[in-house]
Amino acid sequence: MRQLFLPGHPKSVPMEIGLTLMANMGPRVPQIIKLLDWEDNKDHYIMVMKRPMPCIDLKIFVTLHGESLNEGTARKLIRQVIEAANVCIKHDVFHRDIKMENLLVNQDTMQVKLTDFRCGALMKKFAYEVFSGTKAYCPPEVTVNGRYHAKPRTVWSLGILLFMMVCEYYPTDHDLDLISKKSWTRPGLSQECCQMIFACLQSDPQQRINLEKMHLHDWFKVME
Template structure:
């Protein structure tokens, strides 16, 4: 049985990870312009894990999102080590693969509706599992989705902009501006689940059209008036990730 929960200790966020062999907590030690550092401890005996140094946030999130049953659409962390001024992550390497920017370019600038549907189902599933495991990726984009050129399997990578997903809205945005949710600019805050769905929508539109949606595209989409020759009328609005 596996269980995850989070709580606050003063100004420190504690994320607990429970499974049948180990119970871990990650406590935020501090953050700077390039990341946040967490310290991990075993809850059973209050000892730190074998690695002597605190966990960088990207590593902590990658470990947390892979707890539980394996999700093939999420990249796995195999090992890691740190150095005085950087850390090294050893990740699984799907081969042969490319990111979706390269994939679109190789297919002439955009892809057909059926291919887009297959890619988006996997991207949405990966993002959905991240949110269920309380990991907010915050940078779901073409560059962070790898696709196997032979099997068309998709993997979500790079949790460097991520955070723990809680009930409170976020006040700052650390992902890629082109994928940022509109409510961040209109209200100065946003929530993780809707922001994830928005970024998936940008990915899907770009796969189909070969460019980011313009303000006019977004206006037409809002009123379900957008269309593209060769696509079903609801190709963009029926995304396949309504469960999110």
């Protein structure tokens, strides 16, 4: 198991535990699952986390809503996911596996919580060369040159997440080609939503929207 040394802890802890603790440092972060306790054994560890009730993962939530969400609902949810991603990076945590199955939704309050830091890593300025996470959310630079940076990769994952939330399916290569050219459309989606998808899913990572500025996009200014 990968280990991590944390200030205030006498010995190293499993990476997943350490990253979860780091992501929750400082003021309470409602968008990130809280670790209540853990037990580190020789060949395994146990994590006790606060389970929001009632809650289901985002994939099930979308399925129960007819396989896709309206823009208003998608906007409420992904705004919180963006906040969670930014908090993680602010605390030097790179989650690396933001996807529907790792997001819990409270059906009463519509509050989202990011879970499962098993694929995570510490933030670094230089490129990562080992992929960890879910292939469906993998950005093109990983297969093109085997290198990727934390923030552009996170933005790509958020773009894939948004696409699947409002379109019912995973984007095809043809979709991604049109999106990269900013010429993709879908009946029923606003221009602002399409532009948000364009901003996230550019094949060139340097052309993607800045993670810290995602919440300022025009799509989030649309009146409900």
